[in-house]
Amino acid sequence: MAKVFRRTLLAGAALTSVGLGGAARAQDKTVKIGAVYPLSGNSASTGNYAKMAMEMAADLVNNGNPELGKIFPLAKGGGLSGLGGAKVQIIVADNQGTPAAGQNQSLRLSTEEKVVAMIGAFQSGITMTASAVAEKYGIPFLNAESSAATLTERGFKWFFRTTPVSTDFAKAYSVFLKEQIAAGQKAGSIALVHENTEYGNSTASAIADQFGKDGLKVTMNVSYSANSTDVQPQVLELKEKNPDVVIFISYTSDAILYSKTMKELNWKPAIMIADDGGFNDPAFVKAMGSVTEGLISRSVFAEGKPGSIPFICDALYKKKTGGDGLDDVSGRALQGIFTLLDAINRAGSTDPGKIRDALRATDTPPDQLVAGYSGVKFDATGQNILASTLVMQLRNSQYVSIWPASRATDKLILPYKGW
Amino acid sequence: MSMTLVQVVVSGLLLGAVYALFSSGLSLIWGMMNVVNFAHGDFVMLGMYAAVMVWTALGGGPWASAPIAAFLIGTLGIASYFLLVRHIMRGPMLAQILGTFGLALFLRYGALFAFGANFKTLPDNLVGHSFVLGSIRFEGARVLAGVVGVVVTLSMHFMLTRTMLGSRMLAVSEDATAAQLMGIRPQRMQALAWAIAGAATGIAGALIAMFFYTSPTVGETLSIIAFVTVALGGFGSVLGALVAGLLIGVIESLSAYLIGPVYKDVIVYSVFVLVLWFRPQGLMGKT
Numbered sequence: 001m002a003k004v005f006r007r008t009l010l011a012g013a014a015l016t017s018v019g020l021g022g023a024a025r026a027q028d029k030t031v032k033i034g035a036v037y038p039l040s041g042n043s044a045s046t047g048n049y050a051k052m053a054m055e056m057a058a059d060l061v062n063n064g065n066p067e068l069g070k071i072f073p074l075a076k077g078g079g080l081s082g083l084g085g086a087k088v089q090i091i092v093a094d095n096q097g098t099p100a101a102g103q104n105q106s107l108r109l110s111t112e113e114k115v116v117a118m119i120g121a122f123q124s125g126i127t128m129t130a131s132a133v134a135e136k137y138g139i140p141f142l143n144a145e146s147s148a149a150t151l152t153e154r155g156f157k158w159f160f161r162t163t164p165v166s167t168d169f170a171k172a173y174s175v176f177l178k179e180q181i182a183a184g185q186k187a188g189s190i191a192l193v194h195e196n197t198e199y200g201n202s203t204a205s206a207i208a209d210q211f212g213k214d215g216l217k218v219t220m221n222v223s224y225s226a227n228s229t230d231v232q233p234q235v236l237e238l239k240e241k242n243p244d245v246v247i248f249i250s251y252t253s254d255a256i257l258y259s260k261t262m263k264e265l266n267w268k269p270a271i272m273i274a275d276d277g278g279f280n281d282p283a284f285v286k287a288m289g290s291v292t293e294g295l296i297s298r299s300v301f302a303e304g305k306p307g308s309i310p311f312i313c314d315a316l317y318k319k320k321t322g323g324d325g326l327d328d329v330s331g332r333a334l335q336g337i338f339t340l341l342d343a344i345n346r347a348g349s350t351d352p353g354k355i356r357d358a359l360r361a362t363d364t365p366p367d368q369l370v371a372g373y374s375g376v377k378f379d380a381t382g383q384n385i386l387a388s389t390l391v392m393q394l395r396n397s398q399y400v401s402i403w404p405a406s407r408a409t410d411k412l413i414l415p416y417k418g419w
Numbered sequence: 420m421s422m423t424l425v426q427v428v429v430s431g432l433l434l435g436a437v438y439a440l441f442s443s444g445l446s447l448i449w450g451m452m453n454v455v456n457f458a459h460g461d462f463v464m465l466g467m468y469a470a471v472m473v474w475t476a477l478g479g480g481p482w483a484s485a486p487i488a489a490f491l492i493g494t495l496g497i498a499s500y501f502l503l504v505r506h507i508m509r510g511p512m513l514a515q516i517l518g519t520f521g522l523a524l525f526l527r528y529g530a531l532f533a534f535g536a537n538f539k540t541l542p543d544n545l546v547g548h549s550f551v552l553g554s555i556r557f558e559g560a561r562v563l564a565g566v567v568g569v570v571v572t573l574s575m576h577f578m579l580t581r582t583m584l585g586s587r588m589l590a591v592s593e594d595a596t597a598a599q600l601m602g603i604r605p606q607r608m609q610a611l612a613w614a615i616a617g618a619a620t621g622i623a624g625a626l627i628a629m630f631f632y633t634s635p636t637v638g639e640t641l642s643i644i645a646f647v648t649v650a651l652g653g654f655g656s657v658l659g660a661l662v663a664g665l666l667i668g669v670i671e672s673l674s675a676y677l678i679g680p681v682y683k684d685v686i687v688y689s690v691f692v693l694v695l696w697f698r699p700q701g702l703m704g705k706t
Contacts, residue, residue, distance in 0.1 A: 040528070042636055044536035196681050224680035227640050232430040233675035233683075240423045252538055253640070256632040260540070264549055264558040264630070265426075283537040287632070291543075 029079070029086040031350055033340065034093060034109030036120030036130050037333075041097025042227055042253050045283045047122060049324070050145075050333040051092050054119070056313075056320050057337040058088045068312045072368065074341055082345040090337070091115060095126050102126035106133040106141075116350040117142065119336055122329070123251075124148035125198040131159050140343075140356045144336020145329055147276075148202040152381040158352075160359050160378055162336050162371070164387035166203040169275060169298055170210035172389050176403055177216060177245065177271075185414055186244045186270060191220035193234060193258070194249035200226070203249045203275055219243055224254070231257045232265065239267040246271075252278030259288045263419050270415040272296065280328040280399070289397025291419040298389045300371040301331030302401045302409065313370050326370070327399075335371035339364065372407065422554050427676045428669060429555055433565040435668020439661040440568030441623035441641060442648040443575055444616035450655020451592045451612040454504060454515055458523035460642025462617060464530060466492050466624015467633040471539045473625075480545035481563065481629055488621035496617025500610045523638070530635040539633045546629055560629035567626055571619050572661040578615075579657060588612055592655075651691055653704025662702055666690075 035054045038047035060068065064077015079085040091113050095102035102121050109115045110133060117140045121130045127146040134141035135156050143151065143161045147169065152161055181187050192207060194200035200223070208218050220243055222234055231254065238246060246269045248258060255278030262268060274297040278284055303314045303325065313334060314325045326334065339362060344350070347358035364376040366386075375386035391403035393412060400410040445459045456462075469488035473479045479487075499522060507518035546559040579585035588608050590598040595605040631637070648667055652659030667687055674686035694702065 040531060040536070040636065042634070042640070044531070044636065045538060045634075048536050222680060224675075225684060228680070229640060229644055230430075230434050230671065230675075231680070232434070233427055233672050234680050236423055236427055236430070237676055240421075253632060253634070253637075256538055256540060260543065260630060260632075263543065264561075265556055266549070281538070283539075287538055287540040 029084065030089045031080060031083065031086050031344060032113060032115045033088065033090050033337075033344075034106065034113060034115035034118040034120075035090050035337075036093050036095050036102055036105050036109070036118065036126070038097045038122055038126075039092070039094040041095075043097050043122060043251055045252065046278075046281050046329050047095075049282065049321070049327070049330040050122060052320050053317065053326070053330045053334040054090045054092060054337055056317060057334060057341065058090045060316075061088045061341055065312075065316065068309070068316070071307075072309050074338060074345065080341070080345045082348040083350070086350075088341060095121050095123075095130065097123065097126070099126050099129040103129040103133055106130040110134065110137040110139055115139065116352060117340055117344065117355055119144060119333075119340055122146065123197070123199060124151060124202065127151055128198060131156065134158055139352050140340075140359055142336050142340045142359070144339075145332040146199070148198045149206060150198070150202055152383040156382065158356060160339075160382040160384075162339050162373070162376055162384045162387065163332050164300070164373075164389050165383065166206035167210065168387060169203070169389055170206040172298065172391065173207060173247065173273065174210050174214045174216060176391055178214065179403075180271065180412075180414070187216070189217055189219040189241075189243040190245040190247065191222065191238060191241070191243040191269075192218055192247050192249070193220075193222045193224070193238070195226040195251060195254060196223045197226060199251075199277070200249045207247060207275075226251055227253055228257065231261050234258075235261045235265050235267060238269075239265060242267075242269075244270050245273065247273045247275060248277075248279065249275040250278050252281040252284050255279045255281070255284050256288055259284075259292050263291050268416055268418040272416040272418075276328050282324045282327055285327075285394070285397055285399070289394060292394055293396070293419070294413055294415075294417040295394040296402075296412075296416075297328075297392050297394070297399065299328035299331075299392045299399055299401075300335075300373060300387075300389055301326050301328050302372055302390055302392075302407070304372075309368065310370050310372075331371050335369060335373070335376075338370060339376050424676070426555050427672050429557075430561075431669035431672030432665055433557075433561045433668070434672060435665035436565035436568035436661075437561070437623075437627060437664075438568075438644055438648050438668055439572050439664030440564060441620060441627065442645040442652075442660045442664055443568075443572045443657050444620035444623070445645050446649045446652065446655060446657050446660040447575060447579075447612055447616045447619070449649060450657070451588055452504075452508070452609055453592075454508065455519065456616075457516065457519040457642075458499070458526055459620065459645055460638030460640075461523045461526035461530070462492055462495065462620040462638075463624040463627065463641055463645075464633070464635065464638035465495065465526060466621040467628035467631070467637065468530060468534055468539075468624075469621065470625040470628035471541065471633050474541055474545070481560075481626055484628075485567075485622045485625040488625035489618040490621070492621030492624065493614045493618035496613035496615075496620075497610050499617075500613040504613070505606065505609075527635055527638060534635060536635065541629055541633075543630070558630065560626070564623075564626035564629065567622065568664070569661065571622060572657055572664075575615070575619065576658045576661075584611075647687070647691055651694060651701055653701030655705070656701065656703040659701055659703030666702075 068075040093105035194204040343358040392399040470484035473484035652663030
């Protein structure tokens with residue numbers, strides 16, 4: 001009762017504060033886009049990095065950047081050229097880390113703010129509810145970072161997703177591990193440790209399915225409730241069964257606890273893989289990088305060659321955040337909002353139907369992307385069929401790209417060192 | 420019994436002592452004034468930030484940060500009492516709930532504003548490294564928090580039951596008017612209770628920060644446990660909070676290890692409901 005009560009109050013408080021901020025008078029030539037991200041709650045740090053990516057994208061379109069403008073038409077400045085120089089206004093709403101708040105906020109954005117399109121909402125479970133509202137009101141919803149496969153299996157007409165999904169990641173891990181086995185690495189027993197919301201469950205089952213098909217042995221499957229106060233029993237169970245490979249699917253708070261507890265109880269596997277999530281949060285890398293040396297994770301973002309779009313964007317983002325560069329989540333968020341803005345620009349209209357048609361017609365080559373995808377092109381379900389991922393390794397508190405070989409900047413080092 | 424199982428029980432006991440440590444302050448306030456402090460988890464959170472600040476600014480470990488946090492959160496307790504609680508206590512129960520609730524939101528979002536949303540952690544060598552005793556591993560920071568947890572709850576219990584000050588406090592909680600007639604100043608006693616509760620909570624926060632992450636919302640994660648611990652132990656019984664904390668810690672660890680981590684909350688809350696079914700006043704609460 002108290003908890004429910006508290007949630008309601010929280011929702012009310014957040015609604016008021018966000019409402020006041022977003023109430024700026026609409027100008028004639030403004031394109032309003034709604035962004036739903038976790039600005040409070042346990043994923044607030046991730047959400048705030050995404051928010052900064054949104055602000056940076058709007059700033060690039062409205063005010064331009066001479067260096068980036070040369071190779072990236074959206075960043076020429078002067079607003080959206082397809083709409084006669086209309087300025088972009090992004091209204092960021094707080095999903096508070098709960099599906100209910102995400103739903104409320106996207107309802108408010110659709111009905112009160114009258115946004116022409118939406119982007120969000122980081123956590124798969126929240127993207128689920130927030131996008132259902134957009135679907136109902138016929139507003140395009142672009143998801144840039146939720147990897148639960150089920151999201152594009154709902155037959156939605158207004159839902160688009162730029163990020164690769166859990167099945168793509170599962171395939172990547174499988175190929176990666178088989179290459180390591182071929183190279184003589186031991187990987188006979190694999191443990192999956194995952195949080196039990198949409199993200200953790202769907203990713204774990206996608207990995208288990210793919211590994212089963214490919215003959216990799218998943219010997220342990222540990223499901224836990226996110227935001228635990230304690231993970232010692234799980235780590236002790238891992239220590240007892242001692243699998244060769246552990247794959248963690250966790251948000252930031254649990255990622256920190258697992259890393260700390262593994263050091264406390266002095267246990268590490270030969271290969272430790274994190275399915276992105278909390279392990280790629282800059283706050284995690286800063287806090288725990290020194291005890292997770294050699295951790296393997298996926299990321300779609302690598303800064304690339306000087307002068308390239310990701311390289312310049314990374315530098316601009318560092319300026320904005322005061323030092324933190326683009327990472328997997330902020331990189332995907334930035335890619336998502338760029339794709340959405342590009343579609344609105346091509347649509348030449350703020351009519352949701354025309355924006356949807358433009359999204360469907362999207363076909364962006366890799367050299368026009370911030371994220372390391374092979375391109376952006378949506379299928380009938382709204383999934384980007386050219387989405388792909390890189391495998392990274394943590395070295396001195398920084399992720400470097402190690403796989404696939406064609407896009408690697410560094411060589412893989414095994415076994416996992418930890419601390 | 421396998422060594423892993425022993426390790427699980429030991430971890431559970433240490434965890435439970437920590438639960439008791441951060442619940443004792445809540446229990447004291449509850450027992451003394453019948454006020455439910457919804458901001459309790461956020462007091463813990465601020466204690467944790469105090470430890471983070473002491474380390475980043477002065478490089479100090481728990482020996483420096485625990486007293487500083489005790490002082491700061493104790494002061495916050497007194498301020499909360501005089502500026503808020505004293506007034507809302509005159510209102511209906513709902514006013515008390517909303518009042519401390521408002522305080523919780525104020526502290527949480529104040530922390531979000533002041534410290535940012537990022538997770539902070541302290542280096543794990545501030546307390547000393549972990550040690551092995553008969554193949555059971557002990558983590559320095561957890562042992563320290565557990566031992567302090569037991570010491571703090573026991574001394575709070577003795578203060579309430581064996582000292583003049585404790586008798587005065589209990590007299591005020593039984594009947595403030597009668598206590599006043601006996602020459603006890605109720606407001607002074609209640610302010611003192613908030614100060615002691617705040618100080619204990621500050622110490623709890625400072626010690627938990629040594630092995631947990633610190634973020635503005637961490638109080639929310641911890642406060643549910645605190646409420647369950649206090650309700651299970653018996654409203655107002657500090658000793659009950661210690662017993663309940665240990666019990667919850669061990670049940671949680673054992674069920675997570677033997678049945679599966681995703682079920683541990685179900686088991687803990689089932690035990691909780693069962694105990695309250697037969698003993699609504701909690702394990703050590705007065706009828």
